[in-house]
Amino acid sequence: MKVLFVCLGNICRSPLAEAVFKHKITAHQLADRIEADSCGTGDYHLGHQPDPRTIKTAQRNGVAIWHEARQLMDQDLTEFDYILAMDQSNYDNILKMPSAGRHQHKVRLLREFDPLGMGDVPDPYWGNLDDFQEVFQIVDRSMDGFLKEVKRTLA
Numbered sequence: 346m347k348v349l350f351v352c353l354g355n356i357c358r359s360p361l362a363e364a365v366f367k368h369k370i371t372a373h374q375l376a377d378r379i380e381a382d383s384c385g386t387g388d389y390h391l392g393h394q395p396d397p398r399t400i401k402t403a404q405r406n407g408v409a410i411w412h413e414a415r416q417l418m419d420q421d422l423t424e425f426d427y428i429l430a431m432d433q434s435n436y437d438n439i440l441k442m443p444s445a446g447r448h449q450h451k452v453r454l455l456r457e458f459d460p461l462g463m464g465d466v467p468d469p470y471w472g473n474l475d476d477f478q479e480v481f482q483i484v485d486r487s488m489d490g491f492l493k494e495v496k497r498t499l500a
């Protein structure tokens with residue numbers, strides 16, 4: 346199974362989501378059955394490492410992180426089984442890709458899996474470290490819900 350996390354710049358929310366997901370699938374002994382990646386709908390930060398605040402937040406929460414930013418490609422819609430958008434704007438942009446029609450069922454909002462409520466993972470780029478920690482908390486609890494769905498799918 347292949348899972349793709351998508352935000353705008355691919356330096357804040359989606360690389361953190363990818364790192365949290367990889368941490369959890371390793372803890373659940375599922376790492377050999379699942380691949381995860383992240384990308385952005387925008388092209389502002391291609392090839393960049395995650396934002397220093399993303400790295401700091403991952404480290405503070407005991408999660409290893411490594412990623413180089415890349416942009417969403419049409420081929421991703423064919424290749425991945427789950428494409429999880431961090432917010433509605435990115436969700437809408439994923440659905441504008443040429444192949445989206447055939448693969449629309451794969452595209453979901455991450456916070457569909459948040460037990461505390463749906464909506465956007467707020468963009469922390471213009472915020473401070475507290476905003477990054479809030480993103481971590483939203484991503485962390487949404488991921489527990491998503492992992493339950495993944496386990497059902499794999500079973």
Ligand code: 4NP
Binds near residue numbers: 354470
């Ligand atoms: P991300 O955050 O989508 O969570 O990676 C952003 C990163 C960069 C920009 C916007 C959001 N930007 O405008 O450069």
